[in-house]
Amino acid sequence: MADRDDFAQWxxxxxxxxxxADESPVRGCMVIRPYGYALWENMVRLLDDRIKATGHENAYFPLFIPRSFLERExxxxxxxxxEVAWVTRAGKEELAEPLFVRPTSETVIGHMYAQWVQSYRDLPLLYNQWANVVRWEKRTRPFLRTTEFLWQEGHTVHRTEDEAQAETMLILQQVYQDxxxxxxxxxxxxxxxxxxxKFAGALRTYSLEAMMGDGKALQSATSHNLGQNFARSFDIKFQDSDGEVKIAWTTSWGxxxxxxxxxxxxxxxTSGLRMPPRVAPIQAVIVPIWRKDEEREAVATLVAEVEGSLRAAGVRVKSDWREERPxxxxxxxxxxxxxxxxxxxxRDAQNGQVVLVPRTDRSDKRTVAREAVAxxxxxxxxxxxxxxxxxxxxxxxGRTYTANDxxxxxxxxxxxxxxxxxEAWWCGDAACEAQIKAETQATIRCLPLEQPEGNGACVHCGRPSSAWAVFAKAY
RNA sequence: CGGGGUGUAGCGCAGUUGGUCAGCGCGCAUGGUUUGGGACCAUGAGGCCGCCGGUUCGAAUCCGGCCACCCCGACCA
Structure with a gap:
């Protein structure tokens, strides 16, 4: 565990x-164990709160989608x-039309939206679903890329391009970044x-890029302005206040x-995980220490009291009474x-105190009176x-650089x-981007929303460039 | 799908000139001593040595085939 040199192994x-989590019998799939699932549940709750607070409602769409839908866009x-997985048979029957397992749900949701949207009065349509999806990736890693994974996907429909763009940015910044x-x-x-x-079929894709402990980037959430691409393919139209029938604008985000x-x-x-308190399944763990039975009794009384007051204060607390050494x-x-x-x-039971030790600094032990613990x-x-x-x-x-050549x-x-x-200037040419990737394994993670003034020379070809890009090796 | 590697107890591994080669460490169970930074002792439980076939008096070990998984690439949230 101490060896972080081999980051992937660590x-x-x-x-x-x-x-x-644990490995599963199916390649590329994992079992999320209770400790991991508790973490995920806390994440879901806090993200779901934000999704709802910005006016979205949850719904659920089917796992299986007809083949023809995939071909529409x-x-x-x-x-x-x-990377799509297929169902071609049910029991002994061959299916008339094969079904695919959703790798994402734009198609089936677009199909339904076409039926639900008639008038500009039906807009905006702001739905989200929590679901599992399947993508048959060549190479998998627990949580980072698994064949089946859990996520939320929001799908919205808007009257105007501006509205769709505003939604895309709202989700990116007020929901995901926050x-x-x-x-x-x-x-x-x-x-x-x-x-x-960008996302296959999107007009524009925005993402949030985070730096991992080895300096690589992880795309942590994405928000797509789908323009009218999916609305056209799935016939999502509405009659506007001027009487004209118009094609809607859609977004999706996950x-x-x-x-x-x-x-x-x-x-x-090097000592292991460090859970952010806001999502930690266990925020505080009480380790009782005793030798003799009478010590245990005195300790137990204080432990119960402290546990109670912490729980009352809304702290996720656990007492570890296992027969192990401290x-x-x-x-x-x-x-x-x-x-x-x-x-x-x-000692603490005697003095009516406890010792707090933060995971972020073990040497920073703090002795606290029992009344002040919560x-x-x-x-x-x-x-x-x-x-x-x-x-x-x-x-x-410390690991963000500017490359001049x-x-x-x-x-x-x-x-x-x-x-x-x-960070460097980029000419905007996909050929340049591809060459950089081939030569260095680095990709453009994003063109940050905050762009510097003026322009410069593309870091690869030297042509005049107005786009400032963040490059990195990515997961 | 290309290149490399590995399959032996729950996990990590040793054993592979064919015959005391069914073993070690961790973990697990029981009992005891311990307990303010990953304890120790004792006694146990646990394995068709990845699968199928072949060679042989005899195969974890040699041969053939298959399967699975891992790593490195290309593809990707």
């Missing part, structure tokens, strides 16, 4: 050792066909995807269990990333949440110990 070991087919930064303590860069990296991988890779350290329990919970450890031993733990959780964010941002800043660019991308984000 990551995988951590996922399994901490019991977040040309770019969409091309993009997803290679969620990632405030709840997961993961700083992200919001930006526009290049043409070659965030998945991949974000769990982000939490691991952004915050994890040191064993410390490392056990550190590995699992519990933000705060509370040690309660005979307040102090709550404050400490907030402090840890902030510390994790600050450290992640600091790390990203291609040689410098290549040097940066080749140095494993300094690997990170490289």
């Amino acid at each position: 990551y995988q070991d951590l996922v399994y050792k901490t019991e977040l 040309a770019e969409h087919v091309e993009g997803f066909a290679p 969620f990632l930064e405030k709840e997961l303590a993961i700083p992200v860069i919001a930006g526009l995807k290049s043409e070659s990296e 965030a998945s269990t991949r974000m769990v991988g982000g939490v691991i890779m952004v915050h994890g350290d 040191g064993f329990k410390y490392s056990h919970w550190e590995l699992r990333g519990v933000p705060v450890r509370i040690e309660i031993g005979p 307040e102090r733990v709550s404050a400490l959780l907030a402090e840890i949440q902030q510390t994790l964010y600050d450290q992640a941002l600091e790390f990203r800043k 291609y040689e410098e660019f290549q040097t940066l991308m080749a140095d494993r110990d300094r690997l990170g984000f490289v």
Whole structure:
């Protein structure tokens, strides 16, 4: 576990050792275990709150979709066909029309929307669904890329292009960016995807890019302005107030269990996970310490009291009464990333105090009076949440570079110990982008929303460029 | 789908000139001593050595075929 030099191995070991997930009998699929699922549930709750707060409603659409639907949007087919799983038989019967397992639901939802939208008065239509999807990827990694994964996908319909664009940005920034930064303590860069990296069938794709502990980028959420592409293919039309029949504008946006991988890779350290308190399945763990029976009794009384007051204060707390030595329990919970450890031993029972130890700094032990525990733990959780964010941002800043020429660019991308984000001008030519990828493995993660003034020379070809891009190796 | 690798106890591995080669560490069970940073002792449970076939008196070990998984690429949230 201490070996983070082999980051991929460190990551995988951590996922399994901490019991977040386990391998399944089916290649590329994983079992999300209770500890991992509890984390996901907390993420779902906080993200769902934001989705609803911005006016969206949840619905559910079917897992199976008729083959013909996939073929309706040309770019969409091309993009997803290679990784689609098919159902061709039910029992002994061959199906008249094969069904595919949704890799995403634009098609079936578009089909339904066409029936539900008649008038401009029906708009906007703002629905979201929480679902599983299947993409038959060649190469998988737990949470980061699994054959089946869990996510939410929002699908909206609008009257005007401006409205659709506003929705796309609202989701990107007010929903996803806010969620990632405030709840997961993961700083992200919001930006526009290049043409070659955009969603199959979209007009424009925006994403949030986060830097992992090895300097690679993880696309953590995406928001697509689909323009009228899907509306045209699926016949989503409405009669406007001027009496004219118009084609609608749609968006879609998604965030998945991949974000769990982000939490691991952004915050994890050589001792294991570091759960952001806001989503930690267990925010504080009480480790009772005793030798003799009478000590245990005195300790138990204080543990019960502290546990009660923490629970009353809304803290997710657990007492670890297992017959193990304290040191064993410390490392056990550190590995699992519990933000705060509370040690309660005979000395503490005697003095009416407890010892708080933040996961972010084990040497920072704090002795707290029993009456003040709830307040102090709550404050400490907030402090840890902030510390994790600050450290992640600091790390990203330290590994973000500006490349003035291609040689410098290549040097940066080749140095494993300094690997990170490289910002540079880009001419906008897909050929240039492809060559950079072929030569350095780095891709354009996004064109950040915040663009510098003026323009410069493309880092690859030197032609005049007005686009400022973030390049990185990506997951 | 190309290149490389590995299949032996729940996990990690050793054993592969054919015959005390069914073993080690961790974990697990029971009992005891321990307990403020990953304890120790004792006693146990647990494996058709990936699968199928062949060679042989005898195969984890040699031969042939198959399967699975992992790593590195191309594809991707």
